[in-house]
Amino acid sequence: MRANLLQDRKALLLAVQTPDISDADLADSLQELEDLAASVGCRVVGKMVQPRARIHPGTYLGKGKLEQAKASMGNCGTDLVLFDNNLTPSQGDNLERALGEMVMDRTQLILEIFGRNVRTHESRIQVELAQLEYMLPRLVGMWAHLDRERGGIGGTKGAGEKQIDIDRSLIRQRIARLKKELRHIAQERHTQNKRRSNCFLVNLVGYTNAGKSTLMNRLTSAGVTVENRLFATLDPTTRVLTRENRPPILLSDTVGFLKRLPHELVASFHSTLEMVRDADLLLHVVDISHPQYEEQIAITEEVLREIGAATNPRMLVFNKTDRLDDKLTLRVARKRNPEAVFISALQDDGGELMAHINAFFEKSMVTTPLLLEYADYGDLSKIYKWGRVDELRYEDDGIHLTVTSTPANLERIRSQLPAAR
Ligand SMILES: Nc1nc2c(ncn2[C@@H]2O[C@H](COP(=O)(O)OP(=O)(O)OP(=O)(O)O)[C@@H](O)[C@H]2O)c(=O)[nH]1
Ligand SMILES: [Mg+2]
Known part of the structure; x- marks a missing residue:
């Protein structure tokens, strides 16, 4: 395990509020920066905001504010300064010299967290x-x-x-x-995915800490690490969701999203995120107990667009309903999202969600009659593998079947069994 340079550091959070940033947005952004700091073991001992028409090109903050920051750092024993916005190289350089302590911007901090996980x-x-x-x-x-x-x-x-x-x-x-x-x-x-091409792929997506891995474990007993910190999951995990279905449904868990996710990370996680793009259904998990859950939905949608998954079918899953004291949040969310599923991945058994997933795939299935001649009896197992047999009758001219599956799998059955009509 690599050394955690940030563990137990006392951090001062600094932000510039330009006229385009509302008070509420700024407060959310600072809260998120604090959560990010906490996930590498830093303690936030102070926050400072400077309203400015624009960010100072040389030192990010104005001279007076910089001196004020330095004084406050001395008082609190601060040994790390975290900037909510990204710094240019020369700003970072100048600030480190002016403040005399380690300086990091938001992207560096996120890269550090990813590095640790x-x-x-x-x-x-x-x-x-x-x-x-x-x-x-x-x-x-x-x-x-x-x-x-x-x-x-x-x-x-x-x-x-x-x-x-x-x-x-x-x-x-x-x-x-x-x-x-x-x-x-x-x-x-x-190559592995090709082998899975006769399966339905479902992918969990959503803001970091929404409860994706908890839900994955609830539905598949996958044993994925669950932690109350940001970016606990970096590696995709795939498990069989149901074997009974024809075709079987696979479920994958993957890295969470965040506001202003550094584009370097999105680019290097390209192949992981490709799985999201290939999914037949995205389960968009939302932490409904989070005060900014609506913004988190919008950000997740934005990242999905960025990675080319804008048009994949998706299902909204509002999680952590057990944490809601007031019924109003739930009522509002239900009204605004009549198609969504509401669950507690911690307390529910996931049955309702499974029913929704099954219903979704059922809609894309086609039912067709097939006739299999007795000479090809051995191929019946292929039909069972690629489709669901709803009806089977032995008649003089062969086996009459009613089979339900995806159009692609039915095509596969027809092409592999020349006698099946
Ligand atoms: N109360 C409550 N807590 C939950 C629920 N689901 C998840 N949690 C908690 O939320 C935290 C984050 O859960 P994870 O499953 O790790 O979240 P994630 O979406 O996989 O997060 P990343 O991998 O970091 O993106 C953990 O502390 C979970 O125990 C829920 O339904 N109710
Ligand atoms: Mg996770």
């Missing part, structure tokens, strides 16, 4: 790739001080600049290697 080879590569992609354009800021200190001689490259060239090329090489490895893993998964 990797469990498999694949997610380790994905996170490292995102970290390197984030670092690459920032190398200038990291080394520029070397040249500044030497005064830089016109025409020749300074030591810092040379160092940047070396680092850049090393990082690019590493990025290329990681990408190649990810492609290889994705290919293997593709």
Whole structure:
């Protein structure tokens, strides 16, 4: 396990409120930053906001506010400053010097959390790739001080600049290697998925901490890690949801979404998210006990659009209903989302949700009569494998069947059994 540099740090949260950010949005954003900090073991000891017409290009905050921040840090023993917005490399550099403590922006913090939660080879590569992609354009800021200190001689490259060239090329090489490895893993998964092509694929999606993994465990006893912290799940897990169905239904759990998810992460988790795009049904899990659940729905929809899953059929699943004291939230949500399912993944048995899932797939199935000649009797098992046999009659000319399945699977039956009509 890698060392957690952030464990037990006392953090000050800093944000600039530009005119386009409402008080409510700012409060939510800071709360989320605090939750992110808590999930790496930091304690937030203070929050400061500066209303400004625009972010200061050099130091993000104005000079006066910066001094105020430094004074407050001294009083609280703060040893980490977290910025709600992303910093440019030079802002980060300037702020670290001005404040004298470790400075991190939102993206860096999220990358750090992902880094801590990797469990498999694949997610380790994905996170490292995102970290390197984030670092690459920032190398200038990291080394520029070397040249500044030497005064830089016109025409020749300074030591810092040379160092940047070396680092850049090393990082690019590493990025290329990681990408190649990810492609290889994705290919293997593709082959695996092909084997599953006669199954229905259901994927859990939703905001981080909504209860996706809890629901996965409830429905399939998959034993996926459940934790009350953000981004507990990074690796996809797939299990059989029902064997009784023809075709069987598989359920996958995957990484959660978040507002302003760094685009480097979305890009490097591409192959994981591809599974979401391939799903026949998305279960969009929502934590209804969260005060901003409606915004979280909108953000999840936005990420789904970004990854090309805008048109996949989906079902809204409002979770954590047991945490609601007031009936009003539930009533409003039911009224606004008459098609949605309301559950508590902790307390319910999931039966109602299963009924909805089955009904959804039932709608896309087709029922057709088939005639199988006695000479092909051995192929009956294929029909049972790819479809549901509703009726079976032995007559003089062969076996008369009524079979229900997806159009694709019925096509498969017909093409594999020349005698089936
Ligand atoms: N009260 C209550 N808590 C729940 C329910 N479902 C999940 N939780 C809790 O919510 C927290 C997050 O649950 P997870 O299942 O890890 O959430 P997730 O959506 O998989 O989160 P990430 O993997 O981080 O995206 C855990 O502490 C769960 O015990 C529920 O129905 N009721
Ligand atoms: Mg999870």
